[in-house]
Amino acid sequence: MPLRTAKRDTVIMSADDPAPHAFLLHRGFAYRSFSMPDGRRSILDVLLPGDITGLDYAVLGRGNHEIVAANTVGYRSMTGAAVRELMMSNPQIALRTLALMGETRWRTDRHMTVVTRLDARGRIAAFILGIYERLRQRELILRPTFNLPLTQEQLADHLGITMVHVSRTLRRIREERLVLIDRQVVIILDLEELRRAASGIPPLSAGGVTSAGSRDELAL
Amino acid sequence: MPLRTAKRDTVIMSADDPAPHAFLLHRGFAYRSFSMPDGRRSILDVLLPGDITGLDYAVLGRGNHEIVAANTVGYRSMTGAAVRELMMSNPQIALRTLALMGETRWRTDRHMTVVTRLDARGRIAAFILGIYERLRQRELILRPTFNLPLTQEQLADHLGITMVHVSRTLRRIREERLVLIDRQVVIILDLEELRRAASGIPPLSAGGVTSAGSRDELAL
DNA sequence: CGGCTTTTTGATGTCCGTCAATCAGTGTGG
DNA sequence: CCACACTGATTGACGGACATCAAAAAGCCG
Secondary structure, rough: OOOEEEEEOOEEEEOHHHHHHHEEEOOOOEEEEOOOOOEEEEEEEHHHHHHEHHHHHHHHHOOOOOOOOOOHHHEEOOOHHHHHHHHHHHHHHHHHHHHHHHHHHHHHHHHHHHHHHHHHHHOOOOOOHHHHHHHOOOOOOOEEEOOOOEEEEHHHHHOOOHHHHHHHHHHHOOOOOOEEEEEEEEEEHHHHHHHHHHOOOEEEEEEEOHHHOHHHHHOO | OOOEEEEEEEEEEEOOOOOEEEEEEOOOOOEEEEEEEOEEEEEEEEOOOOOOOHHHHHHHOOOOEEEEOOOEEEEEEEEEHHHHHHHHHHHHHHHHHHHHHHHHHHHOOOOOHHHHHHHHHHHHHHHHHHHHHHHHHOOOOOEEEEEOOOOOOHHHHOOOOHHHHHHHHHHHHHHOOOOEEEOEEEEEEHHHHHHHHHOOEEEEEOOOOOOOOHHHHHHO
């Protein structure tokens, strides 16, 4: 599968696509979002380099959600048919795939908990932590500093609060000297306190079957 | 795998289980929940007869969430090893499994949207509708009336609001003559208006690979 | 320099949380 | 059969976190 690129705000896969693809993100950030009939939007998941998404939907053959590039991204895609073939040809891959989906599930389960039980400050803390841990785990960063190419409106749609309140809350954690966020630059100042702000929600590291292995073998 | 039963509030699988199982629910309601270090709880998903859960976590080999019987349930369980074996032996099953997980994903994606973008009234409307549609689709009910064996506290933990507010909101939709809820009996009075209250969030019916086929072949 | 998007800030209202008391339903044992 | 305990539901009073409306400021780009 060829490596494609897309610029910021490009819809990589649209919501009504009758034959959804699976994607492996190589470079940049993207997100998976769902829009309600009245126009409100929910950003279901934020995708980082190395993430695979849509294997299940590709096999199911229905999407409902769209995938959008948050900044300039490089990715590969795979049709549902190709996914099927791959899984049929090598059962080992099917297992890896399931494990991979387990990781993703844990991430969304965690996010569901964050969004239903924490206030704005806790949600932002947990989100920053989550991104940090994922980048760290893939060794895309070495220190608690990274680029976060999301607008505050996108953050709002992910965390279930309004843009205005995101802005206010960011100012607050900045004043508390937890995290410095200026534009798209995130600098974590006090990791311990940040974890506390997130009410001690456990880290994402699944630890196990995780990471490179699975992804490489899927060879998208 | 033998058919087991469990009474209300029984923890079928605990959060720290080092070898999580997959489950097929035969009878009754159950739910998947996650508890935060400070004791707050999030109910991630409500499971109905016919639902399968935990295939991904079983393969991944880590859980984090627990599964609890909401009333008296009958279920079968399968070890991670058994799932692996099954998938290796018959790749066709792996495909069905992925499709099945696509359905589940769509359900949780929908719920994420509901919880992040609707107010209490909308959340309850969307939840009632979702349960109704799922029961209907499996032909467990014929009319817009069913038994919902969840306490208001459990509802609260699922919808991300407080028990008290659940009570108030239920009263409100009762007064609006949308839905009659007394104890565990739910009677939908005005389906159209209920859909509107849920801001027109699309139904759960995946329509496609759905239903019996996949579940039977997994033969838990 | 315009014209755009994104962020910030203020003022005001409201949905929902918290605290606390009451009430209804269920089960238990004397 | 009734007192008692216990869980779950209901209601009121009050405060706070967050939404909404509106405007201005700050980046960003051609």
